[in-house]
Amino acid sequence: QEGPKSFLEPLNPASTVKKVIGIVSGKGGVGKSLVTTMMAVRMSSKGYKTAILDADITGPSIPKAFGITDSGVGMTPNGLMIPATTSTGIEVMSANLVLDHETDPVIWRGPVIAGAVKQFWQEALWENIDYMFVDMPPGTGDVPLTVFQSLPVDGILIVTSPQELVSMIVAKAVNMAKKMNVPILGLVENMSYLNCPDCGKKISVFGESHIDEVGKTHDLPILAKIPIDPKIASAVDSGTVEYLEAPWLDEAVLAAEKA
Ligand code: ADP
Numbered sequence: 362q363e364g365p366k367s368f369l370e371p372l373n374p375a376s377t378v379k380k381v382i383g384i385v386s387g388k389g390g391v392g393k394s395l396v397t398t399m400m401a402v403r404m405s406s407k408g409y410k411t412a413i414l415d416a417d418i419t420g421p422s423i424p425k426a427f428g429i430t431d432s433g434v435g436m437t438p439n440g441l442m443i444p445a446t447t448s449t450g451i452e453v454m455s456a457n458l459v460l461d462h463e464t465d466p467v468i469w470r471g472p473v474i475a476g477a478v479k480q481f482w483q484e485a486l487w488e489n490i491d492y493m494f495v496d497m498p499p500g501t502g503d504v505p506l507t508v509f510q511s512l513p514v515d516g517i518l519i520v521t522s523p524q525e526l527v528s529m530i531v532a533k534a535v536n537m538a539k540k541m542n543v544p545i546l547g548l549v550e551n552m553s554y555l556n557c558p559d560c561g562k563k564i565s566v567f568g569e570s571h572i573d574e575v576g577k578t579h580d581l582p583i584l585a586k587i588p589i590d591p592k593i594a595s596a597v598d599s600g601t602v603e604y605l606e607a608p609w610l611d612e613a614v615l616a617a618e619k620a
Contacts (some may be wrong), residue, residue, distance in 0.1 A: 366462060370597070371483070372483060372487065373441060373484065373486075375437075375441060376441075376488065376490075377487065377488070378412070378487050378490040378493045379490065379491050379492070380491065380515045380516075381495060381496070381515050382400070382493070382494050382515060382617050382620060383495045383509065383516070383518070383543070384397045384400070384495065384518050385397050385497045385505060385518070385519055385520070386495055386499050386520045386521065387501065387521065387529075387530030387533070387534070388499050388500060388525070388530075389417075389420055390520070391520055391524075391525065391551055391552070392520055392551030393496060393497070393499060394415075394417065394423060394426065394496050395426075395597060396505075396518060396585075396610075396613075397415075397495070397496040398413070398426050398427070398548055398602050399607040400494050400518070400610060400614070401413050401492075401494045402451070402603055402613045403447070404492045404606070404617060405449055405450060406449070407614070409492050410450075410489055410490050411492050411494070411510045412444065412451065412453070412493040412494070413453045413455075413494050413495075413499045414454050414457035414495045414496070415454065415481075415571055416474075416478040416481070416495050416498055416508050417464075417496045417497065417498050417499065417580070418456045418477050418498065419467045419468070419469070419474065420476065420496070420499070421456045421457040421467075423455050424445065424453060424457045425457070426557065426597045426600060426602045427447040427453065427600055427601070427602060428448075428601060429445050429447065429453065429458070429600070434454070437486055439487060441484060441486040442480075442481070442484055443486050444458075444485055445604060446602060447620060449490050451603075452487070452490070454485050459475060460489070471503050472507070474498060474504055474507075474508070475504065475511060478508045478511060479511045484513065489613055492617065494510065495514070497509075501534050501536075502582060506537060506541075509541045510541065510619075514543045515544075515620045516616075516620035517538050518545075518546050518548075518549055518590070518617075519534045519547075519549065520546060520548075520549045520550075520551055521553050521572065521575075522550065522552045523566075523568065523569075524548055524567045527550075527570075527571055527572060527575050528571065528574075528578070531548065531575050535579050535581075544620070545579075546582075546613070546616040546617065547576075547581050547582040547583065547584035547612075548572060548574045548575070548576055548582070548583050549583075549587065549613060549614070550570060550585065551587045552566070553570060553572075553586035553588060554570075555590075556588055556590070572586070582616070584610075584616055585610055585612060586609065587610075588609070592605065
């Protein structure tokens with residue numbers, strides 16, 4: 362990378378990644394991995410060569426969502442890690458793929474986590490990737506900040522859910538992005554509402570959402586409102602996210618294309 366990003370870690374000479382989009386959230390469990398996964402699925406189905414770097418090292422859930430179970434990361438003769446490939450051709454690097462047992466707990470501290478992410482970025486073979494989506498460590502503290510400092514992120518999506526103190530989380534994420542001089546593409550609200558299966562009405566399970574006001578305050582677009590849907594949970598559980606339709610990400614996909 363050149364110009365203002367030159368302080369960042371360079372890729373190995375065999376790799377090219379055109380755009381890097383980071384997905385952040387205030388805490389775990391709000392759907393950051395789901396958004397990362399489905400953005401990759403949508404961009405891949407549009408014909409872009411797509412990759413996911415699972416930087417959520419202590420809670421790596423990306424491989425399972427794609428049904429990748431064997432921890433088989435190969436090596437090139439030059440010692441580069443070869444990412445796993447999903448059935449539709451999305452390339453994935455995740456701590457789960459390099460641990461001996463998927464269930465091994467990862468209890469590393471911040472600097473080690475950031476080091477692992479840096480290794481996934483620098484020491485894997487990322488061949489002609491158009492879009493890389495990075496599932497960031499949850500939160501806006503030191504760990505995600507350090508990860509941000511080691512990757513040339515072109516844009517950020519912030520995932521929130523109506524259960525949270527959204528205004529505070531977005532304010533923190535905006536500060537983090539400013540520090541890094543990375544543009545925020547917009548906000549994605551997950552678990553926004555539930556479609557009543559009987560009457561079709563939208564039920565605000567967690568009370569009225571404040572995402573629209575928060576978006577206005579920070580001059581950020583609301584790119585998606587994702588419903589709570591058992592189909593989503595079961596696709597993630599069964600490793601079949603590539604067959605899940607995600608029409609709710611249309612605007613986020615357009616924003617990523619413009620990043
Ligand atoms: P995070 O990455 O923020 O920790 P995940 O994306 O792993 O969160 O989501 C947490 C859990 O909630 C997962 O089991 C996922 O399948 C489920 N989930 C996320 N979003 C939805 C949704 N909109 N509807 C139903 N289940 C969801």
